Amino acid sequence: MKYLSVVWTVARKDLLVEIRTLERLVAMSAFSxxxxxxxxxxxxxxxIRAQTIAPSLIWMASIFAGMLGLGRIYIIEDENRAxxxxxxxxxxxxxxxxxxxxxxFIILLSIVVLILFVFAVFFNLSFPGNLLGWTSLSAVVFLGxxxxxxxxxxxxxxxxxxxxGESIIPVLVFPLLVPTVxxxxxxxxxxxxxxPFVEIEGNLRILAAIVLIFLVAGASLFRFVIEE
Amino acid sequence: xxxxxMKKISMSFGILGVVAxxxxxxxxxxxxxxxxxxxxxxxxxxxxxxxxWVAFIxxxxxxxxxxxxxxxxxxxxxxxxxxxxxxxxxxTTIGLLTxxxxxxxxxxxxxxxxxxxxxxxxxWFIYLGYFLVRRSAxxxxxxxxxxxxxxxIGVLDIPLIHVSVSWLRSLHPEAVVLNxxxxxxxxxMLATLLVGLLAYSLIFVCLFTVRYATELIDRGTQIQxx
Numbered sequence: 001m002k003y004l005s006v007v008w009t010v011a012r013k014d015l016l017v018e019i020r021t022l023e024r025l026v027a028m029s030a031f032s033x034x035x036x037x038x039x040x041x042x043x044x045x046x047x048i049r050a051q052t053i054a055p056s057l058i059w060m061a062s063i064f065a066g067m068l069g070l071g072r073i074y075i076i077e078d079e080n081r082a083x084x085x086x087x088x089x090x091x092x093x094x095x096x097x098x099x100x101x102x103x104x105f106i107i108l109l110s111i112v113v114l115i116l117f118v119f120a121v122f123f124n125l126s127f128p129g130n131l132l133g134w135t136s137l138s139a140v141v142f143l144g145x146x147x148x149x150x151x152x153x154x155x156x157x158x159x160x161x162x163x164x165g166e167s168i169i170p171v172l173v174f175p176l177l178v179p180t181v182x183x184x185x186x187x188x189x190x191x192x193x194x195x196p197f198v199e200i201e202g203n204l205r206i207l208a209a210i211v212l213i214f215l216v217a218g219a220s221l222f223r224f225v226i227e228e
Numbered sequence: 229x230x231x232x233x234m235k236k237i238s239m240s241f242g243i244l245g246v247v248a249x250x251x252x253x254x255x256x257x258x259x260x261x262x263x264x265x266x267x268x269x270x271x272x273x274x275x276x277x278x279x280x281w282v283a284f285i286x287x288x289x290x291x292x293x294x295x296x297x298x299x300x301x302x303x304x305x306x307x308x309x310x311x312x313x314x315x316x317x318x319x320t321t322i323g324l325l326t327x328x329x330x331x332x333x334x335x336x337x338x339x340x341x342x343x344x345x346x347x348x349x350x351x352w353f354i355y356l357g358y359f360l361v362r363r364s365a366x367x368x369x370x371x372x373x374x375x376x377x378x379x380x381i382g383v384l385d386i387p388l389i390h391v392s393v394s395w396l397r398s399l400h401p402e403a404v405v406l407n408x409x410x411x412x413x414x415x416x417m418l419a420t421l422l423v424g425l426l427a428y429s430l431i432f433v434c435l436f437t438v439r440y441a442t443e444l445i446d447r448g449t450q451i452q453x454x
Binding site: 151155158161163164168172174176178179183206209213217225 | 356361366370384385392
């Protein structure tokens with residue numbers, strides 16, 4: 001229980017900082033809506049049916065918004081030496097990692113939910129009409145966001161004290177995200193097409209395995225990326 | 229192991245490698261029969277497969293040395309990891325260049341999003357990240373640690389990428405040597421392939437030992453301590 005309360009304390013601290021400044025949430029929300037507008041005009045609807053590719057665009061927008069918001073988490077903390085203070089506190093580094101994963105997860109999840117509804121309006125998408133469809137969609141969003149956040153929380157630390165800053169993060173993260181993108185996009189497309197659950201089940205299983213591997217690797221390797 | 233002994237070892241592997249490469253090219257151009265369905269372009273196979281063989285071995289070395297480096301902190305392991313990563317990049321690039329040359333004739337397209345091609349391209353980028361992280365870190369010691377983390381995560385991601393992209397339809401020829409029912413390759417083709425694997429492995433060991441020695445000299449580590 002003590003471990004979980006440490007994780008929650010770290011997450012709560014990050015969320016409080018975010019609520020007080022609203023910097024990342026505002027930037028990510030505005031970006032999400034604007035990228036939806038750009039995507040809409042980037043599609044020639046006389047050639048392609050927008051509803052067919054909209055679920056894929058939802059995940060592209062989520063990943064770009066996540067890059068924008070989560071790429072600078074440690075740079076912001078390092079600017080006023082808060083990161084040094086955090087590292088000197090008597091908490092285990094894996095608890096620190098899980099705390100940051102939790103806060104980033106809550107922030108990105110709220111943005112992905114916003115993207116889902118905004119894109120549904122922009123692209124005239126119909127949400128699933130039954131409970132199973134909603135449960136599947138929730139599971140895909142939950143696992144997709146957690147998978148992205150677990151790897152971003154680990155590798156965003158690379159941007160601190162680095163001559164390339166956060167511009168290095170996409171080069172590191174995008175190749176690793178391909179499995180996540182394949183399964184979240186496939187599952188989301190099928191959910192919006194009202195396909196049976198058996199066609200989505202396999203994607204969910206692999207997404208769960210990806211999340212598990214990323215979280216275990218992240219917690220084990222976090223100390224090597226965060227310590228000076 | 230002193231410097232002159234290391235030089236002798238790398239020279240020996242280098243000479244053996246060059247001889248093996250010459251034999252390989254003789255076999256590819258003059259000895260091995262032409263494959264019936266794909267024709268003459270299939271001969272790229274004897275260059276393409278050995279380059280991937282070496283690329284995967286070198287990435288295995290990167291992950292292993294990176295993991296042990298993070299555990300023990302021995303600088304020589306990091307030197308071995310970066311040396312293997314450089315070799316891996318060279319042979320991955322050879323594989324990525326020879327694949328489309330073959331694919332254009334065999335499949336009618338330079339590139340397809342086939343599982344093994346996709347994995348190869350992503351591996352190349354993962355190891356590009358490995359070098360970028362190392363070079364852009366303001367603290368070189370931290371740069372080594374970060375690169376080791378990228379090396380480990382990259383290798384952990386390989387099965388995930390392969391399983392995930394395999395959901396798409398595969399165009400790539402099935403395994404003809406490591407096939408569960410035994411090799412399906414003609415005897416002379418298999419012999420040529422084995423010479424290719426040996427030749428590329430020897431060249432890799434030569435490059436690895438030379439580069440490893442120079443890396444240690446660059447770092448000011450005494451080779452006598454190895």
